[in-house]
């Protein structure tokens with residue numbers, strides 16, 4: 544496909560998303576109908592779609608409309624590329640711009656310029672004060688690719704050598720001792736020997752750093768109460784070099800966990816009904832995901848005040864429920880990938896009000912400025 548034909552394909556996928564289709568589904572449907580497209584075409588179209596999803600409001604303002612075509616026009620204006628080289632009307636390219644389109648569009652302002660819904664920008668300004676615009680701006684750009692070196696199987700240097708043999712370049716990241724930032728060859732990771740033999744896992748650097756904040760000791764009993772796909776379960780199992788119980792309200796989310804654990808030489812037991820006491824209960828609770836909207840940008844347009852209020856309730860419910868699983872001298876680690884105060888510090892404050900026999904020893908925020916996703920962790924113990 545020509546570069547212009549890829550933009551045309553992105554415009555049609557964006558129209559499906561505007562009509563309410565989830566991005567991944569719209570991309571898959573397009574790919575099924577377009578067997579002529581190769582893997583490089585699909586990757587380029589995906590990148591265009593996700594770049595525009597991160598900048599959904601500003602591209603519409605700059606392009607003068609909410610169609611896929613207008614957003615592509617807005618995106619090209621945003622990046623300083625000449626729209627006339629894309630809107631050529633030749634072959635499978637988008638039709639040439641009309642005079643009206645050439646004159647349409649305006650510079651985005653306010654929440655539109657930082658690509659947040661109005662109500663969320665107000666919360667950002669309130670919660671993050673001086674950092675609000677920096678955070679919002681970071682969410683408008685692609686995230687780096689990070690790997691966690693599985694210390695059960697390799698050290699950083701060995702993992703880097705193995706990756707290099709498959710054409711993947713990486714560099715250690717200062718935020719976390721297990722993290723490598725991929726600087727070249729990211730698309731080759733899934734096929735690489737290092738990945739397939741469990742030397743490395745794909746995991747954001749802040750997500751790894753959260754595991755480093757947990758109080759651990761040899762031989763401890765650990766439970767990951769919201770294990771999901773098990774990214775943190777595996778990191779925790781590697782950190783303690785011991786077994787971890789994994790639970791999730793939706794056990795289907797843990798389907799791939801045994802295979803991932805085997806590849807990593809990690810000991811993970813899935814459990815429907817965890818039985819305490821545990822020395823550490825990790826609760827990586829469901830949240831807005833606002834710290835990882837660079838990777839999952841649809842989240843920032845789908846979140847509503849009502850759904851956020853529902854998340855607050857679930858988070859408080861989980862915290863209350865797991866207190867009974869924590870050993871008398873044990874710890875409860877509350878984690879979100881959110882930058883919103885209401886899901887982080889406020890949630891801890893109201894927990895401590897409901898449970899005066901608990902204290903919070905340590906709260907850590909990992910900002911987007913450090914290069915990774917935005918994360919929050921709090922370590923709670925009984926007084």
Ligand SMILES: C[S@@+](CC[C@H](N)C(=O)[O-])C[C@H]1O[C@@H](n2cnc3c(N)ncnc32)[C@H](O)[C@@H]1O
Nearest residue numbers: 769770771772773774775791792793827828829
């Ligand atoms: C943020 S995700 C976990 C991600 C995972 N820890 C990781 O690192 O890949 C939150 C998980 O909490 C689960 N969940 C939602 N409500 C829950 C509840 N009441 N009890 C336990 N798990 C719950 C969801 O199914 C989801 O898998």
